[in-house]
Each structure stands twice: as structure tokens, then as C-alpha cells.
Amino acid sequence: MSSGPSNLDAVIFDWGGTLTQWHDIDFHAESLALAQAVITTPTKDDDHHAHAARLHSAGDVIWGRSRDHQQSATVGDLFTAAGLEHDPELLAAYREFWEPHTGTDPQVAPLFEGLRALGLKVGVLSNTIWPREWHEEFFRRDGVDHLIDGDVYTSEIPWTKPSPDAFAAALGAVGATDPARCVYVGDRLFDDVWGAQNAGLRAIHIPHSTIPTNQVGHTEGTPDAVAHELAEILGIVTAWNDV
Template identity: 70%
Template sequence: MAELRAVIFDWGGTLTRWHDVDFHAESLALAQAVVNADHHDPSEITTRLHEAGGIVWGRSRDHQQSATIADLFTEAGLDHDPELLQAYYEFWLPHTPTDPEVRPMLEELREMGLKIGVLSNTIWPREWHVGFFERDGVYDLIDGDVYTSEIPWTKPSPKAFRAAMEAVGVDDPAACVYVGDRLYDDVWGAHEAGLRAIHIPLSTIPADQVGHTEGRPDAEVRALRELPDAVRSLG
């Protein structure tokens, strides 16, 4: 077994703590970015946006096809102004704080000589994610980060994992371990790409986001502070 050189993390539910989300309220926030909204019934707008979200994330789950916020509006058949996304951004802000255990955990991993990466399934732009990490004082500890809104694929596609490996400068998947809260996207996907996988089972994954397969992790932790020891156990 190759010596570990990098630890790559999922974001939501892994480096942030899990939150249940009111997706109807999310659609109401998105609706504020619709151009010429007065030409549509308000309930129709929110329904179309909610249904479009299900379609976009269904493609991610079933076909590993990435998307952006703009793609969601296109799927809904609605024009939008990116400058009007502030309500949507603010809706999500309470769900974005980095877990307080992240910085000391990442510092310990770096002291072990490991590269740190992030690979997140997301429709949000890179600058939002980087901004959250910078706000919380941890971005300086990340060697490479990939957000699926900027590549063609989502987890569990091996191509998404390879993009994250490239971002941290490691070309051997056996030298990488992926850490995430989902047994399909994160554990099964990592194994399919040749990485090892550590599961953090602290999230309540909605039924429509569960994939066709549940992977069996190489290790499991109940808190991020336990992660360095779990990584050591993998060699």
C-alpha cells in the first residue's frame, strides 16, 4: 500500500456541520434574482426553481453531470440577474461556518507532511467557497481546492477525484484518502477512483440524494479531531 501523501475533504457536512435545509425557502430566495418576475405568478416561479433544483442534482447523482447556479435558472426556464443573488447567498450563510475543529485538525495533518485538498459537489462559484474559508481563517491550510461548478463532473465520477488530486499535486490515487459524509458520493466514489476513504457519519442525507451504492469506508470517525489518528492508522 502506498504511503499517504494527501487528504482530500468534502465540504458540506464534513468541514461544515450538517444543517437541515428548507428547500422551499431556498427557492423563495432564488426567486429574487429572476428578471421580469412580475410576468410570472410568484408560486409558479418558486415551484419551477424547486423542480429545477431536483433535476440538476438528480443529474449529479445519476450521471455525475455538474451544473452552476445559471444552469438551475436555465432548467427552470427563467432569466436571472447574477447581481440579484444576494438573498440566495444570505439564505445559505448560516449553513457555511467551518467546524471549529477544522483548523487544529488541518494543522496536525500538515505537520504529518500531508497535502490538504477539497473537492465539493456544488453549483456555487469558487469565490463563494474560498470566501467562506478565508472568513473562517483556514484557507491558508488548503493546498488545492476543486468545486464541481468549475469542472464537467461531480462525485462520484473518478474524473472529479482526479481533478482534486491534480490540484494538490499527487498523481497516485493510492497515496490519497478522501474524507466525507456520504457513503455513495464520497466513500464509494473515492474507492472507484482508487483512493482510500474515511467516513464521517454525522449527516442526515435526504432520500433523494442517496445514490445506488453504499461504499464501505476504510475508517470512520465521529469528530474531525479524531481524523489525524484515523489517517495514521491507514499508514
């Protein structure tokens, strides 16, 4: 652990497209998997493809609320927006659809270890409708859960990024109080870069991802640094920490 003075307290990370490697998603297939959880009745209205179409449209509504109003949501809210009832026990097909896209980047473990060796807290703040348990299971599966000091998932708070309240929740989770002594790392110039800077943090951009057009916000921030690989972040943060 660093014995010298530190200018930083914590580095907090986005999840999807940042700690995971970006994949293009077939959202029609996602909606078909999600529709497996709809509670059906023996009527002509129980059309699996029609349910999937309604869920796909509801997804645009849910993420539109996040983009425009920083309003959080859960999987249950998605079904409500679609006007459909669901059984959480029937979400297995949806979870299985996403499983191949949840792998932790191999560079994460050495990066987290390096940051902690500098005496910095490591956090996660993710815009997500999924329950905390899913994310914790992914980190545990990939052997990095013990390297995370605090994590916040917007499915369990009222706000999403880029709301300053979401970033404040993440700071609280890692025990930090001064946003100017914290860094946020993410793949989105609106949610992650502009949002973090607006909340008083420094921002590192990971330009890995192709952001869906309907999720692009009203403003793009100019990052304090750009890292084309996660491994580059340790050097950036070390330089900031030693100034």
C-alpha cells in the same frame, strides 16, 4: 513536519456536511430566496411563488443529473432548467439564506494543521453549483484558507462525485499522482465513500448527515474507517501513514 517515511501524500475533504456542521434545510425557503434573482417583467406570469416552485423542481433535475450521470451544474444551469432568466447580481437573498449553514467546523483548523505537520497535502473536493469565489470567501472568513493546498468545485469542471474524473481533478489540484496514497473524507456513502474507493483512494466516512432520499445513489461503499468527529481523523491518518 514528519521526518520518517510516509505512506500517504494527501487527505482531501468534502465540504458541506463534512467540513461544515450538518443542518436540515428548508428547501421551500431556499427556493423563495433563489427566486429573488429572477428577471421579472410586468406580466401576469411573474408570480414569485410559481418561480420558486419551478426552481425547486429544477433543483431535483440538476441533482438527479449529478446522482445518475455525474454531470456538473452551476447556479445558471439551475435557472435554465427552470426556464427562467436570472441576474447574478440579484443572488444576495439566496446567498444570505445559506450563510448560516456555511460555518467551518471549529475542529477543521487544528486537523488541517496536524495533517500538514505530517507532511501531507490538504485538499477539498465539493459537489456544488456555487462559484469558487463563494467557497473561498467562506474559508477566508473562518481563517482556514491558508491551510488548503488545492480545492476543486464541481461547478467549474464537467463532472461531479462519484465520477473518478472528479477525484482525479482533486488529486491534480494538490499535486498528487497516486490515488492509493491519498485519502478522501466525506459524509456520503455513495458520492464520497464508494466514489473515492472506486477512484482508488481510501475513504473515511463522517456519519453526520441526513442525506435527502433523492440524492442517495445506487451503491453504498464500506468505508476504510469511520470518524464521528473530525478530530479523530488525525489519529486514523497517522496510523495509516506510519504503517
